Amino acid sequence: xxxxxxxxxxxxxxxQKVPPSGIRKFFDMASDSEDVISLGxxxxxxxxxxxxxxxxxxxxxxxxxxxxxNYGLMExxxxxxxxxxxxHNVYYDPTNEILVTTGVSxxxxxxxxxxxxxxxxIIVVQPSYVAYVPSIIFAGGVxxxxxxxxxxxxxxxxxxxxxxxxxxxxxxxINYPNNPTGATMDxxxxxxxxxxxxEHDIMMISDDVYERxxxxxxxxxxxxxxxxxxxxxxxxxxxxAYAMTGFRMAYAMAAPEIINSMMLIHQYSMLCAPITAxxxxxxxxxxxxxxxxxxxREYDRRRKLIVGGLNDIGLDCFNPGGAFYAFPSIKSxxxxxxxxxxxxLNEQNVVTIPGDIFGExxxxxxxxxxxxxxxxxxxxxxxxxxxxxGL
Amino acid sequence: MDEQTRNILEILEEDARIVPxxxxxxxxxxxEEVSRKIEYLEKAKIIxxxxxxxxxxxxxENYVYAIIELKVQLERKLGYQAIAERLYKFPEVRSVRLLSxxxxxxITVRGNSMKQVAFFVAEKIATLDQVQSTATHFxxxxxxxxxxxxxxxxxxxxxxxxx
Ligand SMILES: Cc1ncc(COP(=O)(O)O)c(C=O)c1O
Numbered sequence: 146x147x148x149x150x151x152x153x154x155x156x157x158x159x160x161q162k163v164p165p166s167g168i169r170k171f172f173d174m175a176s177d178s179e180d181v182i183s184l185g186x187x188x189x190x191x192x193x194x195x196x197x198x199x200x201x202x203x204x205x206x207x208x209x210x211x212x213x214x215n216y217g218l219m220e221x222x223x224x225x226x227x228x229x230x231x232x233h234n235v236y237y238d239p240t241n242e243i244l245v246t247t248g249v250s251x252x253x254x255x256x257x258x259x260x261x262x263x264x265x266x267i268i269v270v271q272p273s274y275v276a277y278v279p280s281i282i283f284a285g286g287v288x289x290x291x292x293x294x295x296x297x298x299x300x301x302x303x304x305x306x307x308x309x310x311x312x313x314x315x316x317x318x319i320n321y322p323n324n325p326t327g328a329t330m331d332x333x334x335x336x337x338x339x340x341x342x343x344e345h346d347i348m349m350i351s352d353d354v355y356e357r358x359x360x361x362x363x364x365x366x367x368x369x370x371x372x373x374x375x376x377x378x379x380x381x382x383x384x385x386a387y388a389m390t391g392f393r394m395a396y397a398m399a400a401p402e403i404i405n406s407m408m409l410i411h412q413y414s415m416l417c418a419p420i421t422a423x424x425x426x427x428x429x430x431x432x433x434x435x436x437x438x439x440x441x442r443e444y445d446r447r448r449k450l451i452v453g454g455l456n457d458i459g460l461d462c463f464n465p466g467g468a469f470y471a472f473p474s475i476k477s478x479x480x481x482x483x484x485x486x487x488x489x490l491n492e493q494n495v496v497t498i499p500g501d502i503f504g505e506x507x508x509x510x511x512x513x514x515x516x517x518x519x520x521x522x523x524x525x526x527x528x529x530x531x532x533x534x535g536l
Numbered sequence: 537m538d539e540q541t542r543n544i545l546e547i548l549e550e551d552a553r554i555v556p557x558x559x560x561x562x563x564x565x566x567x568e569e570v571s572r573k574i575e576y577l578e579k580a581k582i583i584x585x586x587x588x589x590x591x592x593x594x595x596x597e598n599y600v601y602a603i604i605e606l607k608v609q610l611e612r613k614l615g616y617q618a619i620a621e622r623l624y625k626f627p628e629v630r631s632v633r634l635l636s637x638x639x640x641x642x643i644t645v646r647g648n649s650m651k652q653v654a655f656f657v658a659e660k661i662a663t664l665d666q667v668q669s670t671a672t673h674f675x676x677x678x679x680x681x682x683x684x685x686x687x688x689x690x691x692x693x694x695x696x697x698x699x
Pocket of ligand 1: 187247249250323383390699
């Protein structure tokens with residue numbers, strides 16, 4: 146008889162270094178309970194606007210089912226280029242500076258793999274989206290996490306970034322409007338960061354997937370800042386703004402050299418993004434403004450509802466300028482984020498996500514997604530109030 | 537129109553029964569500001585009326601609706617307004633619209649039976665001096681009314697937790 150196989154022996158050392166996802170536990174717990182109200186969801190509660198879905202159906206009916214260019218449909222790249230010129234006055238050449246990807250998730254992975262040599266450090270501003278650190282590890286890089294602070298409403302400063310830079314630093318990853326905090330940055334704060342980026346001759350990876358969900362002022366595009374275009378890998382997508390999460394549609398924009406190396410990986414691992422989704426993305430950029438406006442105005446109402454509600458029940462919550470997350474402090478209760486979230490789910494059937502899953506400085510905070518109906522938000526606030534009163 | 541006015545109108549258009557306290561929570565305005573604004577919008581007739589969309593069929597009342605397209609002959613000096621006024625005074629007539637294209641006016645009539653609606657059109661509408669011809673279309677099923685989809689299937693469920 147042949148000897149038994151021990152599959153775990155074959156798992157690479159690199160993979161064994163990746164910590165398990167902290168969100169997983171809450172997913173399993175939530176799936177087990179009934180009558181759950183979830184503020185734990187990081188995606189819009191809207192379905193994709195009908196005109197976008199309809200454009201996809203039409204294209205399938207007409208037999209658009211082939212591969213596309215590795216870069217994505219030219220028509221889509223041209224729309225993306227126009228959008229950035231119009232919105233931010235920064236030009237990207239559709240022929241070699243834009244790459245259409247399957248979600249910002251893929252774009253992020255490509256961006257990191259395209260620039261990281263073994264041992265290179267990438268600074269991750271936390272609290273952050275959970276994919277950044279693992280993506281760096283997968284690429285053989287070294288994640289260096291720094292924490293934006295609660296007292297600063299989770300805005301990072303140029304000094305805090307500078308303090309983490311070493312001679313191995315290759316790039317910084319920022320994400321504003323931010324998941325999980327909802328924080329946004331002002332132009333002058335980003336200008337100061339741009340100075341640091343240039344001074345130390347490193348790159349910026351800017352994940353702008355929540356750009357359109359900005360409620361206060363106007364979103365500043367990092368690559369539109371003077372001298373930053375070629376130092377930035379700009380990531381953006383359709384998931385949040387157009388409620389298209391399942392379409393897996395996004396894009397990266399950068400200097401031709403960077404886009405080219407990202408394209409090399411993409412060409413062999415993905416070949417191209419799905420054509421149907423690309424057709425939907427074209428329709429979204431051409432005719433989606435009105436629906437985006439409607440959704441943004443409703444998110445804004447919910448934002449006011451949830452932030453007001455959380456503050457009223459005694460959970461201190463700053464006013465987030467973007468995305469669809471409120472990030473209240475639960476320090477006054479004396480519980481840890483994990484205890485609070487777990488007990489809230491068990492005792493009141495409300496799902497929230499502990500803030501420290503997204504980084505150390507998120508400890509004592511809770512991510513409450515308000516991409517949920519007003520009824521659910523009100524009911525959730527009532528239940529959280531009952532829970533806090535009972536402590 | 538300023539942003540907050542539009543905001544209030546959008547909220548009310550979707551839910552006429554929402555109270556000022558709740559609108560205040562959704563807009564960041566004070567309750568007094570909201571009430572004052574609504575009072576103004578009502579006075580200015582920008583808010584015309586608060587109505588309820590009733591599913592009469594579900595309530596067991598089998599109303600019959602018909603859309604009737606009219607061609608009309610305009611009288612001297614009197615424009616479409618005069619004929620519209622004659623039409624909209626009938627309570628059976630639920631809506632009156634002036635159209636471009638082949639027909640001039642479209643009205644919606646509600647009655648208790650097809651016979652009743654047909655007779656109403658024959659006796660009261662077709663006989664009006666200005667009306668040259670009528671084309672009656674009975675409504676067989678209403679799928680969407682006033683922006684509300686009536687038989688919408690349940691939405692697909694999202695995951696309860698996602699990053
Ligand atoms: C900050 C951030 N970046 C990227 C993503 C992934 O987006 P996509 O659906 O485009 O892969 C998410 C999704 O939650 C996110 O919150």
